[in-house]
Each structure stands twice: as C-alpha cells, then as structure tokens.
Amino acid sequence: MGKTFAVLPRALLVILGFSALSHHHSFAGPGPSNESSVLSSWRFPSDLKASRDVQFVLDSSEGLSKEEPCDLDSNWALRAIQLKSALLRFEERNLVPGQDVVVAHIDTGISPHPALLGARLDLDRAYNFINHNANVFHRFTKYQFPKHGHGTETLSLIAASQQRIPENKTCISGVAPFASFIPLLATDSAIIGVGKRVAKAVIYAVDQGAHVINISLGDILPMPELNEALRYAKNHGVIVVAAAGNGTGWIPVFPGVYRSVIAVGGVSEDLSPWGGATRGRYVAWSAPANGVPAAFANLIENKVIYSWGESAGTSDATAMTSGIAALWLSYHGREALMARYGRSNLSERFRHLVETEGVRRPKGWPKTGYGAGIIDADKVLGAPL
Numbered sequence: 001m002g003k004t005f006a007v008l009p010r011a012l013l014v015i016l017g018f019s020a021l022s023h024h025h026s027f028a029g030p031g032p033s034n035e036s037s038v039l040s041s042w043r044f045p046s047d048l049k050a051s052r053d054v055q056f057v058l059d060s061s062e063g064l065s066k067e068e069p070c071d072l073d074s075n076w077a078l079r080a081i082q083l084k085s086a087l088l089r090f091e092e093r094n095l096v097p098g099q100d101v102v103v104a105h106i107d108t109g110i111s112p113h114p115a116l117l118g119a120r121l122d123l124d125r126a127y128n129f130i131n132h133n134a135n136v137f138h139r140f141t142k143y144q145f146p147k148h149g150h151g152t153e154t155l156s157l158i159a160a161s162q163q164r165i166p167e168n169k170t171c172i173s174g175v176a177p178f179a180s181f182i183p184l185l186a187t188d189s190a191i192i193g194v195g196k197r198v199a200k201a202v203i204y205a206v207d208q209g210a211h212v213i214n215i216s217l218g219d220i221l222p223m224p225e226l227n228e229a230l231r232y233a234k235n236h237g238v239i240v241v242a243a244a245g246n247g248t249g250w251i252p253v254f255p256g257v258y259r260s261v262i263a264v265g266g267v268s269e270d271l272s273p274w275g276g277a278t279r280g281r282y283v284a285w286s287a288p289a290n291g292v293p294a295a296f297a298n299l300i301e302n303k304v305i306y307s308w309g310e311s312a313g314t315s316d317a318t319a320m321t322s323g324i325a326a327l328w329l330s331y332h333g334r335e336a337l338m339a340r341y342g343r344s345n346l347s348e349r350f351r352h353l354v355e356t357e358g359v360r361r362p363k364g365w366p367k368t369g370y371g372a373g374i375i376d377a378d379k380v381l382g383a384p385l
Contacts, residue, residue, distance in 0.1 A: 070162045070171040076269045077157075077288035081320060083175060086327060086377035093331075098176030101326040101334065103158060103212045104205030106198060107151030109138040109185040111297040113306050115172060116152070119159035120180045125208045128185040129197045136183045140299040145189040149297030153311055154216040155181065156295035157319040158326070165293075165308055172293055172308065175323025175377070179330070182208060187217060190315060195223030195254075202229040206236050211329055214322035215242040215261070216315035218253040230260035237343035239329075239350055241322045243314040245278030250369075257282045262351050264317040265370045266290060271362045277314050279369030284351055285359050286370045287317035324377045325350060331381050340385065357383035 072084040090097040102122070109128070110116065126136045138149050159181050160174040186201040187193060198217065205213050213233060233240050244265040245253025256263030257280070266277035266289020273279075274290045294311040297304055328350060329337065341349045358380035359373030 070164045070173070072162075072171050072173060074169060074171045075173070075293055077292045077316075077320065078171070078173060078175075080267070080269075080271060080288050080374060081175070081324065082376045082378040083173070086324075086381050089378070089381050090327075090331065095331065096178045098179035098323075098326045098330050101176065101179040101212065101329045102182065102208075102210050103176070103179050103214060103322060103326055104182045104184055104201075104208070104210035105151065105155050105158070106184045106186050106201045106205065106213060106215050107154055107217065108144065108149070108188055108190065109136050109151045110155055110183045111138055111149055111152045111304060111306070113149075113152050113156065113295045113297055115156050115160045115163060115295045115308065118161035119155070119174070119177065121159075122180050122182050126183045127201075127204060129201050129204075130185060130188070136185045138297060138299075139185070139188055140304075141188050143188040145191060147298060148309075149295075150190045150216070150315065151183070151185070152297040153294040154214065154315050154319040155183070157292070157316055158214065158323040160295065170293055175320050176326035176330070179212075179323075179326045182210060190217050190313075192217050192219040192223070192254075195219070195221075195226040198255075199223070199225040199229040202226065202233055202240070206233050206238055210238055211334055212322050212325045213238055213240045214319055215240065215255060216313075216318045218243045218245045218256055220245075220248060220251055220253060223254050226255050227258050227260070230255060230258055234260040234347050235344045237334075237338055237346045239322075239325045239347045241318050241325060243318045244280065244283045246276050246313050248278045250279050252280050252282060253278050260347070262321065262347070264314055264321045264375075266314045266317045267370075267374055271360075271374060272364075273366060273370045274312075276312060277317075277370070281368060283369065283371040285321075285354060285372045285375050287320045287375050289314050289317040292316040321375055324375060324380055327377060328353075328380055332385065337385075353383050353385075354380055 073079045128135050158174045161177050162173040164171050184201045186197045240261040242256040242261040244256050244263045262284045263282050265283040265286035266274035267286045268274045268290040290312045291310045296307045296309050355372040360376050361373040
C-alpha cells in the first residue's frame with residue numbers, strides 16, 4: 001500500500017497555518033466509488049454534479065475495517081484526552097455519548113468522506129453562507145486553505161464513527177459521534193477573511209438550536225460583528241469553542257481572543273506544548289494539535305481523493321474540545337445544567353470546570369501561554385458540579 005506526502009509552503013505555515021497538512025497516508029477504501037450512491041445517501045443538492053464534473057475516489061483498494069476491535073488508545077490523540085475512560089462512564093450509566101446534543105460546525109464545508117458516512121448530519125438545517133443555499137460540499141476554489149478539505153478534517157474529529165485503519169491499526173473515532181451536527185459553510189479558508197459571514201453563521205446556529213458551536217478558524221484582524229454574535233451565543237447558553245491560532249507567536253487570533261468563546265491551544269504526542277500554536281493569556285487550555293489522525297478530501301485533476309492522514313493545527317484541538325463539551329452536556333443533561341447555573345452562565349461554568357478540575361498538567365507545563373493544561377475528558381465528566 002502506497003504512501004503519499006504533501007507539505008505546505010513554510011511561508012503559509014508562518015502566517016496562519018490552521019490545521020496545516022503535515023502529511024497524509026493512503027487509506028483503505030473500495031476503489032473508485034459510485035458517485036450517485038454517495039451523493040444520494042448524503043442528499044446533497046442535485047446541482048452539485050452539474051456545477052462540477054467530479055469523481056469521488058478512495059485513495060486505496062481496501063476498506064476501513066469495522067470488523068475487528070477498535071482500541072481508542074491506539075490513537076495517541078484520543079489517548080491524550082482520555083476518551084476511552086470517559087466513554088466508560090457513559091456505559092456505566094447506560095447512556096449514549098453525545099446523544100441529544102446539537103453541534104454546529106462552522107467551517108469550509110464538508111464532504112461525503114467514508115469516515116463520515118455514519119455521522120448524524122442534520123442536512124435540513126445545513127447552510128452555505130457564501131452561495132446562500134443548502135449545498136455545504138467543499139467549494140474547492142483557488143482560495144481554499146488548506147487544500148485537503150479543512151471542514152472534513154475537523155468534523156471527522158468530532159463526528160466520525162469508530163473504525164480501524166488496516167494500514168497501521170490505528171483506531172479512528174470522533175469524540176462525540178452520537179451528537180447531531182449542523183454543517184455550516186462560511187468560508188473557503190481556515191483564515192476567516194470575511195468575519196460577517198461567520199457572524200451570520202453563529203447567529204443562525206443559535207437560532208437553529210445548536211448547543212455547541214465549533215469554530216476551527218481564525219484571523220489576526222478584529223471582527224466586531226462576530227464578537228457581537230458570540231455574545232448572543234453565550235447569552236443563549238451555547239458553548240462556543242475556537243482555535244487559539246497557529247504560527248503567530250504571541251500575536252492574538254480572533255475570534256479566539258474574545259471572552260465569549262473558549263480558545264484552545266495545542267500539544268504534540270509527547271504532551272509538550274506544540275511550538276506551532278499561538279500563545280496567549282486568552283488560551284484556556286490545550287489539546288492534541290500535531291500529527292492528529294484526521295480525514296482529508298483533496299480535489300486532484302477533477303477527482304475528490306479521500307484519504308486519512310496526520311494533521312497539525314489548533315483547529316484539531318478545537319474540534320476535540322467541542323466534542324468533549326458535547327459529552328459533558330450529554331452526560332449531565334443540558335437542561336439540568338442550565339437549571340443549575342443559568343442559561344447565560346453555562347459556557348463560563350464549563351470553562352471554569354475544565355480549567356480547575358478537567359486538565360492534566362505535565363511536569364514543566366508553562367505558567368502562561370498554553371492555558372491551564374491538557375483537557376482530559378474523563379476528568380471533565382468526573383468533576384463535581
């Protein structure tokens with residue numbers, strides 16, 4: 001089985017490489033897929049094919065395996081956040097992790113990647129804020145950054161069902177695959193650019209009943225409209241998680257710097273702070289962000305190539321934190337939490353609980369810049385309310 005590599009220009013990484021592609025592996029799939037069956041199962045608009053003559057192709061000849069046991073601890077990122085132990089808490093209570101929680105995913109769109117075909121996607125409420133329609137498939141424009149389908153990548157870290165990659169035996173799984181997801185396309189690039197579209201997506205997500213909003217995006221320019229939208233979300237009891245940023249050193253990244261959101265930094269596999277993560281006092285905590293197994297969708301010669309690879313960026317840390325937020329709401333019951341703390345205080349309570357009870361601090365953890373520590377899903381669920 002072959003392995004392919006792609007490295008982004010270093011200049012782009014220095015500027016703002018959100019979830020910059022480190023490299024990617026060929027991964028299992030049944031060869032060229034049937035385009036019509038994939039699209040019909042996802043109920044994408046019929047004009048998708050007419051707008052672009054695209055074939056959907058898996059990047060190798062074997063399927064992702066669901067037959068053999070899938071050990072979550074074989075994936076360093078899931079092991080780092082103690083997902084396996086956290087899910088055992090649900091099993092002990094006979095609960096379904098993430099059930100009844102709605103996560104809005106504001107990003108560059110999504111794709112019918114095989115890893116996501118079992119995801120609970122609410123396409124009736126999906127929306128494209130660029131084209132003003134319901135087609136949330138990646139637009140694959142020249143402005144797309146990174147090129148491997150950033151939204152597919154980040155959604156896979158929250159929503160993918162448990163599967164095993166035959167090539168290297170790694171278990172892949174979203175943190176909260178039994179939550180429901182509203183995909184919202186608001187940009188072609190992980191570098192936001194037009195903050196008004198993201199602001200509209202935030203307000204729309206709140207009005208559509210989202211409980212968690214994932215924004216694995218950022219920019220170094222302030223976005224006042226987005227700040228107002230984020231306050232609206234917080235006041236309505238919505239937990240909003242955003243990327244701390246990449247490659248800007250101590251220069252703050254928006255919207256992560258805004259108090260109404262939770263900004264997440266990054267760590268590497270050895271659990272040391274990832275050097276590519278933006279640092280700052282606004283960073284609440286960190287999560288896996290370097291070499292994280294994630295789903296990719298690349299447009300190459302008019303073919304969408306699906307693969308599974310290793311990503312780098314605080315976008316990944318953000319998505320995993322959003323998944324943990326969904327688990328927390330599901331475990332304790334969102335209505336019960338709001339009755340206890342008040343709707344407008346829910347996000348702040350989650351932040352405080354994680355910062356004080358829900359992180360691990362490896363020896364030598366920096367006093368500032370990377371937050372309180374590394375988020376631990378098991379500790380979050382076990383923390384007293």
